[in-house]
Amino acid sequence: MTLPIYELFAVRYATRAARRAANFLGGDPHEAAMPMDYFVWAARSPERTIVIDTGFTRETAVRRKRDYLRDPVEGLAALGIDSASIRDVVITHLHYDHVGGFRSFPNAQFHVQDDEMRFSTGRHMCHARFNHGYDVADVEAMIRLAFSGRVTFHKGEAQLAPGISLHHIGGHTAGLQCVRVHTRRGWVVVASDTSHYYEHFETGRCFPTVFDVGATIEGYDTLHTLAESPAHVVPGHDPLVMKRYPAARDNLGDVAVRLDVAPEEALERSP
Numbered sequence: 001m002t003l004p005i006y007e008l009f010a011v012r013y014a015t016r017a018a019r020r021a022a023n024f025l026g027g028d029p030h031e032a033a034m035p036m037d038y039f040v041w042a043a044r045s046p047e048r049t050i051v052i053d054t055g056f057t058r059e060t061a062v063r064r065k066r067d068y069l070r071d072p073v074e075g076l077a078a079l080g081i082d083s084a085s086i087r088d089v090v091i092t093h094l095h096y097d098h099v100g101g102f103r104s105f106p107n108a109q110f111h112v113q114d115d116e117m118r119f120s121t122g123r124h125m126c127h128a129r130f131n132h133g134y135d136v137a138d139v140e141a142m143i144r145l146a147f148s149g150r151v152t153f154h155k156g157e158a159q160l161a162p163g164i165s166l167h168h169i170g171g172h173t174a175g176l177q178c179v180r181v182h183t184r185r186g187w188v189v190v191a192s193d194t195s196h197y198y199e200h201f202e203t204g205r206c207f208p209t210v211f212d213v214g215a216t217i218e219g220y221d222t223l224h225t226l227a228e229s230p231a232h233v234v235p236g237h238d239p240l241v242m243k244r245y246p247a248a249r250d251n252l253g254d255v256a257v258r259l260d261v262a263p264e265e266a267l268e269r270s271p
């Protein structure tokens with residue numbers, strides 16, 4: 001059986017200023033800017049389109065002081081993807097910036113790891129150290145969606161569709177998962193927050209918001225195993241993603257890029 005080939009996109013919807021020292025556990029000796037971008041992702045074949053994460057809302061951007069560039073569904077719409085028609089949304093973890101836009105997907109089934117629901121509703125949420133990345137309203141909403149049958153729980157590894165699989169990594173949160181997608185350049189891994197930036201998995205360092213450092217570091221090995229090459233790993237928050245990959249369409253250079261095209265190809269095209 002031949003696997004379907006998916007187009008794969010990253011849609012950038014928000015950004016914020018940050019310093020290098022704030023992006024590494026234990027800090028960083030270099031005093032330099034290291035901004036953070038926010039993305040959702042989409043995989044599309046002739047048979048189906050799967051969205052990975054939902055972003056957050058404009059209200060949340062104001063409350064958390066993020067620079068909101070667009071509603072993620074507007075970015076998806078620019079790619080011809082209608083969020084109301086989406087049947088499957090992978091939620092890599094329940095942090096506000098990954099799940100907060102769930103209302104834009106009224107017909108979707110949400111795919112979540114058992115460990116993530118357990119973690120975000122359990123004892124560790126008593127501590128600001130672990131709860132600050134979650135909005136309790138999102139967690140409550142996911143419980144309600146589970147009661148109405150709209151959450152599919154996964155334990156570890158799962159095949160969502162031919163050519164798309166979910167992989168529990170943990171680390172940053174207990175139930176964090178990444179997504180492996182079969183594309184025309186081979187297996188690409190949407191790492192989400194298993195590696196916020198390229199530098200994290202490239203240098204074996206860790207983002208400061210972390211539940212289990214060991215799982216984070218071991219997770220980098222899993223990313224390497226799942227992906228065709230290191231150039232097939234797409235980090236969750238790195239502005240370099242927008243620089244390394246080509247625009248999804250001519251006028252979308254600042255909105256969406258194609259991840260199913262090798263990043264070298266994109267670099268060769270730039271002056």
Ligand SMILES: [Zn+2]
Pocket residue numbers: 093095133172193
């Ligand atoms: Zn996160």
